[in-house]
Amino acid sequence: MPTPFHQSVIDEFRANGGKVGGPFEGGDLLLLTTTGARSGAERTTPLGYVRHGEELLLVGSNRGAPRHPDWYHNLLAHPVVRVELGTETFEALAVPAEGDRREELFGHVVRADPGYGEYQERTGRVLPVVVLERAEPEDRQPPREIRTLADKLMEVHTWLRGQLRQVAAETDAHFAARAAHEGPGEPPGPGLGLQIRQRCLAFCQALEFHHTSEDAHLFPGIARHHPHLADTFARLREEHRSVARVQGELVALLDGIGIADPRRFRARLEGMSSELNAHLDHEEKSLLPLLADVPWPPAPRERTNG
Structure with a gap:
């Protein structure tokens, strides 16, 4: 279950079309719903994100803690996640970046938000960078009308x-x-x-x-x-x-x-x-x-x- 603080952020986000106040005011925030790796239950987490062209990037910073956040373990077990961005909701495939691509994307993230670099300095683990790919059929151009x-x-x-x-x-x-x-x-x-x-x-x-x-x-x-x-x-x-x-x-x-x-x-x-x-x-x-x-x-x- 979300902490009382996170639940209040989730409620405010949904009530105000993705806009929240407090420590997240003015920041880029989305809601990520994952499926529990062990429980199979849905878990919603408010997270900051960084845009990279058409891609949305998440960082498993856990504020520099020694362990990866729970949402990261969940998406490794169940890669299809639900994303709420502003007033839009869509499914996405969560793909952690590796090797040179991870280094490139993390550099982009730090340039956009230097705080992630500070989190990396606090911990010996490599902070995961996760790319969210919209889970939409590739062959539907134009989108096919679903009637039956x-x-x-x-x-x-x-x-x-x-x-x-x-x-x-x-x-x-x-x-x-x-x-x-x-x-x-x-x-x-x-x-x-x-x-x-x-x-x-x-x-x-x-x-x-x-x-x-x-x-x-x-x-x-x-x-x-x-x-x-x-x-x-x-x-x-x-x-x-x-x-x-x-x-x-x-x-x-x-x-x-x-x-x-x-x-x-x-x-x-x-x-x-x-x-x-x-x-x-x-x-x-x-x-x-x-x-x-x-x-x-x-x-x-x-x-x-x-």
């Missing part, structure tokens, strides 16, 4: 496919930096280990939530009106279990990227991505015709007296 449950399913699938493509692109960048490096020390260019891990974890958690929602709510609801499709849903549930196995293998594969053989790593990643994309294709073929006439968002249920 079929549209909503495609929106989710588009985001999932985009994350898989990003994992592949960042993996290629990681191996290219390794191949180009000569001499001792860390390879030049951005370190991508955490970046790839966060994106993969976001993909896997989003897919797991998507499948849980289908198995628990969507499939039973459709089956009540289409009992002849019971076998179809049974096969999809079985496929969900197979996909969960592939997801676990994907996370394990990416954990070893730092020492992996590039050719074998790419082959395994491509095989897993093909299997996951084939599942999405099969799900669309099975479900889209059934969902094309179901309005989204669903109409509110009428209340009955008694």
